Amino acid sequence: MIRGLQxxxxxALYDYLQSEGGRVLSVIERDDGLFDxxxxxxxxxxxxxWPPHQQEAMAYxxxxxxxxxxxxxxxxxxxxxxxxxVLGIDESPLAVKVCKLRGLGQxxxxxxxxxxxxxxxFDTILMMGNNFxxxxxxxxARWLLRRFRGxxxxxxxxxxxxxxxxxxxxxxxxxxxxxxxxRGRAPGxxxxxxRYRKYVNPWFDYLFVSKKEMEQLLEGTGWTVTxxxxxEGAVYIAIIEKGPA
Amino acid sequence: MIRGLQxxxxxALYDYLQSEGGRVLSVIERDDGLFDxxxxxxxxxxxxxWPPHQQEAMAYxxxxxxxxxxxxxxxxxxxxxxxxxVLGIDESPLAVKVCKLRGLGQxxxxxxxxxxxxxxxFDTILMMGNNFxxxxxxxxARWLLRRFRGxxxxxxxxxxxxxxxxxxxxxxxxxxxxxxxxRGRAPGxxxxxxRYRKYVNPWFDYLFVSKKEMEQLLEGTGWTVTxxxxxEGAVYIAIIEKGPA
Numbered sequence: 001m002i003r004g005l006q007x008x009x010x011x012a013l014y015d016y017l018q019s020e021g022g023r024v025l026s027v028i029e030r031d032d033g034l035f036d037x038x039x040x041x042x043x044x045x046x047x048x049x050w051p052p053h054q055q056e057a058m059a060y061x062x063x064x065x066x067x068x069x070x071x072x073x074x075x076x077x078x079x080x081x082x083x084x085x086v087l088g089i090d091e092s093p094l095a096v097k098v099c100k101l102r103g104l105g106q107x108x109x110x111x112x113x114x115x116x117x118x119x120x121x122f123d124t125i126l127m128m129g130n131n132f133x134x135x136x137x138x139x140x141a142r143w144l145l146r147r148f149r150g151x152x153x154x155x156x157x158x159x160x161x162x163x164x165x166x167x168x169x170x171x172x173x174x175x176x177x178x179x180x181x182x183r184g185r186a187p188g189x190x191x192x193x194x195r196y197r198k199y200v201n202p203w204f205d206y207l208f209v210s211k212k213e214m215e216q217l218l219e220g221t222g223w224t225v226t227x228x229x230x231x232e233g234a235v236y237i238a239i240i241e242k243g244p245a
Numbered sequence: 246m247i248r249g250l251q252x253x254x255x256x257a258l259y260d261y262l263q264s265e266g267g268r269v270l271s272v273i274e275r276d277d278g279l280f281d282x283x284x285x286x287x288x289x290x291x292x293x294x295w296p297p298h299q300q301e302a303m304a305y306x307x308x309x310x311x312x313x314x315x316x317x318x319x320x321x322x323x324x325x326x327x328x329x330x331v332l333g334i335d336e337s338p339l340a341v342k343v344c345k346l347r348g349l350g351q352x353x354x355x356x357x358x359x360x361x362x363x364x365x366x367f368d369t370i371l372m373m374g375n376n377f378x379x380x381x382x383x384x385x386a387r388w389l390l391r392r393f394r395g396x397x398x399x400x401x402x403x404x405x406x407x408x409x410x411x412x413x414x415x416x417x418x419x420x421x422x423x424x425x426x427x428r429g430r431a432p433g434x435x436x437x438x439x440r441y442r443k444y445v446n447p448w449f450d451y452l453f454v455s456k457k458e459m460e461q462l463l464e465g466t467g468w469t470v471t472x473x474x475x476x477e478g479a480v481y482i483a484i485i486e487k488g489p490a
Contacts, residue, residue: 025282027272035440037270037282172443195280198417 008199010094013072015196016040017098026196031203032176038194043072043129050074053229054128057159057237058082060227063123068112069131073099076126080104087119112144117151125158130235132160133206137189138217141207145221149242158223158240163188165208167234186213214238253444255339258317260441261285262343271441276448277421283439288317288374295319298474299373302404302482303327305472308368313357314376318344321371325349332364357389362396370403375480377405378451382434383462386452390466394487403468403485408433410453412479431458459483 012026021041028036047055058075061084067076070088072095079086080103087106090096096107108119112134125148127134135141148158165177165188177187188208194201209217215225224243230236257271266286273281292300303320306329312321315333317340324331325348332351335341341352353364357379370393372379380386393403410422410433422432433453439446454462460470469488475481 025270027280027282033443033445035272035442037272197280198278200278 006199006201007092007094008194008196008201010090010092010097011199012038012040012194012196013043013092013098014094016044017072017101026194029193029195030176031191032172032179034172034176040072043074045074047074047078051231051235053231053235053237054161056229057128057161057239060157060159060239061124061126062155062157063153064121065124065126066115066119066122067126067128068115069127069129069134070099070104070107071095071129073102073104075128076104077102079126087122089115113140115144115147115151119151121153122151123153123156125152125156125160127158127160128237130161130163130206130208132162132214132238133190133208135207136205137207138186141217142221145218145223149222152242154242156242159237160214160240161235161237162214163208164210164234164236166210188213211236211238251444251446252337252339253439253441253446255335255337255342256444257283257285257439257441258288258337258343259339261289262317262346271439274438274440275421276436277417277424279417279421285317288319290319292319292323296476296480298476298480298482299406301474302373302406302484305402305404305484306369306371307400307402308398309366310369310371311360311364311367312371312373313360314372314374314379315344315349315352316340316374318347318349320373321349322347324371332367334360358385360389360392360396364396366398367396368398368401370397370401370405372403372405373482375406375408375451375453377407377459377483378435378453380452381450382452383431386462387466390463390468394467397487399487401487404482405459405485406480406482407459408453409455409479409481411455433458456481456483463488 016024024040026038028038065079065084065086067086067088070076070090073088076086076088088099088104089108089110091111093109096109099107135144180187190206191203193203211228223240225238226241227239228236261269269285271283273283310324310329310331312333315321315335318333321331321333333344333349334353334355336356338354341354344352380389425432425434435451436448438448456473468485470483471486472484473481
């Protein structure tokens with residue numbers, strides 16, 4: 001979804017890196033006309049400043065790690081510094097460039113659907129920063145999760161962050177859930193695009209699920225949630241392990 | 246240009262006021278597809294935190310004041326606190342509501358083109374925060390400036406802030422200047438709209454001029470620049486007094 005001239009997300013990360021902490025802000029447009037602002041600096045936050053549930057999640061990482069949607073590499077760089085072998089992948093060429101400039105050793109410009117056994121087997125698949133959402137929709141999520149089984153070791157874990165979309169009273173979001181139901185989409189399946197200056201990414205789907213929905217989604221995929229790590233808000237991390245296929 | 250459900254600018258100011266300093270950000274869309282972010286908190290800044298050239302400009306205020314495009318009232322409230330009679334006008338109903346809630350005594354929901362002698366005479370017309378731009382284009386600016394003569398006292402001043410659009414090396418802005426020249430507009434005449442959440446203002450024109458352009462624009466209007474107050478950047482304030490008509 002993020003290519004060349006349309007790499008708005010990557011341009012924002014790259015400009016923020018070059019600005020050395022300056023004012024760089026990008027825009028998230030949702031397909032109901034909602035505009036929100038994204039802060040590239042958030043993709044550069046150091047471990048010490050992460051929310052506790054993200055710090056806690058790092059204790060569940062083991063073995064060889066695949067960081068899916070690595071952004072500016074904040075999680076991958078931390079784990080690399082801890083001695084883990086980490087491959088960071090992102091669809092955004094400029095995000096990957098930023099990771100390289102920041103010292104991440106193993107990177108690939110690649111979407112989650114392009115992950116294959118050619119990358120070798122992983123012990124941990126990391127989807128932090130709400131990146132469970134990169135699974136995009138219910139059908140694709142179940143297809144990808146089944147694929148992940150074959151790309152991971154016997155004791156593999158998925159560490160996936162999401163946000164419960166129902167923890168809101170905001171009428172704009174409640175109306176969006178209903179809009180999604182009416183068009184046969186999951187309520188938390190948002191269609192968005194990133195804008196930064198004159199750059200605009202193509203539209204893409206990003207999936208937010210409640211804990212219950214995540215458990216339902218995993219049924220029959222060969223993966224099971226063994227623990228939830230809660231934040232102070234609607235965001236949470238699921239520790240997911242191989243279960244009955 | 247800013248009415249009812251389309252008062253994106255006002256909604257952002259109002260939500261920022263209600264948030265008591267929370268994270269409220271709005272979006273500025275330019276008609277070349279450039280997206281930028283606006284920070285409502287900037288419209289609430291107290292005198293002590295203004296840039297020096299804005300503080301200095303307050304020394305030129307005298308008599309009865311009209312604050313054109315008063316926003317959240319930061320300049321009008323300061324002057325009211327200093328004992329000046331100040332009428333704040335803004336096209337945004339919610340901006341005016343914010344001013345009232347913050348204690349501004351005299352307000353009107355009104356565009357710069359609706360100013361008339363029914364408001365009484367003014368000794369100072371204030372257009373801070375780049376609000377010389379509200380004059381919109383060369384032709385309208387000259388028409389309005391001539392009208393202002395009849396609405397002001399003999400010793401009246403206009404205190405107007407603008408930004409020199411040519412103090413940039415940014416290829417996106419340089420291309421926009423050329424785009425404007427080709428369609429017969431002043432290079433610094435930007436067409437923009439404000440977006441905030443799902444609210445969007447209608448498109449409107451906002452005029453940035455260099456000092457030289459401002460002096461050319463004033464010729465024959467009965468107003469003359471008597472002093473420029475410089476900032477550290479491209480922004481400046483002109484002190485404008487009645488000159489030969």
